[in-house]
Amino acid sequence: MEPPVRLASTGTIIHGVSVGEVLGVSTLAEARLIAGRSGLDRIVQRLNVMEVPDILAWVKPHELLLTTGYPLRNTPQSLDRLVADLDERGLAALAIKLGRYVDELPDEMVAQADRLGFPLILLPNNVGFDDILNQVLTDILNRQAAVLVRAEEAHRALVQVVLAGGGLGEVTAEVAGLLDVAVAAIDGSGRTLAAAGPPEHVAALRQLAGTAGRTGDFASVPIVAGGHHHGRIVAHSPSGVIHDSDVGILERAATVAALVITRQDAVNAVESKYRADFLRDVLTGRAGTGERVANRSRAFGWDLERPVTVLVAELDPEGDERTAQDRLVTSWTAAVRRHDQRGAVAGFSHEVVAVVDASADSAKVARDAASAFADAITSGTFSTGTSRTCPGADSLPEAYGQALKAARVGRQLHGPGAVAHFDQLGVYRLLSLVNDTAELHAFVRETLGPLAADDDTENADLRRTLQVLLETNLNVAETARRLHFHYNTLRYRIGKLERLLGNFTDDPHLRLNLTLALHVLRMRGI
Structure with a gap:
């Protein structure tokens, strides 16, 4: 069966018969083809x-135009332009009877038909137009009926798959x-969701899956539901030919696949x-007995029931929170599955919580989730907190609290995208x-006085000097080395600091207060 033609501008399938079949x-x-052999696959x-002389105003695309040449009998020069005019209007071919009104076709007309791939057909004089019309139109109608029957059978079979509860594998x-x-069936990231056919042909199809559009032996149609693209249905023909009527059935399959995916999404949403x-x-201690959990x-x-670690990921306050939250859950689910098949992961209203094996590298899990999240979202980040090792389900509420605090304090200390472990928080846990x-x-303000603000460059510089002094336990030589100061310059700065803050070099309580005040300043968002 010769394929129908698909109009590139509209995607509409045009069913008919080719000029060659006519x-x-x-x-x-x-009948004899006298020019335009390359256009034999044009569809009638x-x-x-x-x-009549003004026929050009009435012709339509994909027509086979029959003529005796009567309108051209007195203007043979019009024949040179006729082929271009008909081709421009999308006609399939011109069939003409010579001898009654036109004796021969100009050489330029024949040459132009060959250049354009526009078939010129010489009709025998003993055949009536009504016989040609009846036979060709009957063939066209039969072809259209066969295509419709095939498409309807495919539609019924695919709908039955859905009604029987089948999934993408059955489709x-x-x-x-x-x-x-x-x-x-391939999702938006190129992952194969389901495949069918001989293994060697499926393997060849996977090699072609990244191809866009259509080639002779490959076709791809989008799966769209609710305005969202869910992937593609792709097909590879071992015979090397995929007809446009086959693409029509693939489009019906894509519609059915969209229904299957939408149904599965609804089920997944409920299960999630x-x-x-x-x-x-479980994390709030309301799940019941240990056996029930x-x-x-x-x-x-x-x-x-094994030793686990709790991780909490919270979106940083930026971007489209609803869309980002959905992608956050997806990213963390994929990351946890890669590192711990028995790990638990779930999305709450503003966070994602994962419970993974204590032996898993929680920092790598967080990095993998962050990488997947960045690939899916053009802007936005999340901060992650990690708990201490939890020996079992009974202590999960405590571990959850640790991870949540680590995520929030980590963001205050290091900004958006931070990854913090509860044991690394130190005094910041108390603050x-x-x-x-x-x-x-x-x-x-009371402890640091003028050093609490950054509006004065000298005061901010003195605060940096104070911080390093406290970090080195008042080791003047080490502090001078770190800050690249001369020893006497640092002694001068210490004197200035004591005039502003008090005698902190001799007062351990004052040193503690100064250290805490500097820690508070490091906590962003305070």
Whole structure:
């Protein structure tokens, strides 16, 4: 069966018969192609007869135009331009009877038809136009009916797959059987969701999966649902030919695949909420007995009875929070699956919580999630906190609190995108417990005085000197080395600091207060 034509501008499939097939009907057995052989694959969808001078105003694309040359009998020079005019209007071919009104076709007309690939057909004088019209139109209608029947059969088969609860595997298997091709459903990242066909043909298809559009033996159509692109249905023909009618069936398969994906997304959303609610109950100590927690965890594929670490990822305050939260859950789910198949992961309203094996490299899990998140979101980051090792489900609430605090204090210390472990927080754990930030600000101002602000460059520089002095336990030589100061210059600065702050070199309590004030200044967001 010769394929129909797909209009590039609209994607519409034009069903009909090719000019070559028209020449094969019995009424045209004696017809002769005199030019335009390269256009034999042009599709004839309708026929028309030219016996009036202004026929160009009435012709339509994909027509086979029949004529005796009567309108051109007195203007043979019009024949030179006729081919270009008809080709420009998208006609399939021109079939003419010579001898009655036009004796021969000009050489320029024949040459132009060859250049344009526009078939010129010489009709035998003993065949009537009505016989040609009846036979060719019958073939066109039969062809259209066959294509519609095939498409309807494919539609019924694919709908039955959905009604029977089938997934993408069943959809691709059905299409592979209908078209005798290798078929795969591919998501937006290029991952194969399902495939069907002989293994060697599926392997060849995977090699072609990155190809856009269509080639002779490959076709790709998008899977779209609710305005969102969910991937593609791709097909590879072992025979080397995929017809446009096959692409029409692939498009129906893509519609069915969109229904399957939408249905699965709805199921996943419910299951995801169920998992998140259960994990939230576990982390807040409301999940019930240890046995109940263990049983339900195993049902989700989780193992919470072993030593684990809790990680909390919180979106930093920027970007589209709703979209970013969805991608955050996806990124963390993929990262946890790569590092711990039995790990638990769930998204809450403003965070994602993961419970992974204590032996897993939690910092690498966080980096992998951050990398996947950055690939999916053009802007936005998240901060991650890690708990101490948790021996079992009973102590998970405490570990969750540690990870949550580590995420928030880590962001205050290091800014967006921080990864912090609870054991690395030190005194900042205590400072983070002070909810009254105004009191913290007052403490900093009272302790550091003019050094608390950055509006004066000299004062900010003195604060840096104070910080290094305290870090080196008042080791003047080491401090001078770190700051690249002369020893006497540093002695002068120490004297100036004591005049501003008090005799901190002799007062350990004052040194403690100064150290705490500098720590508070490091906590961003305070």
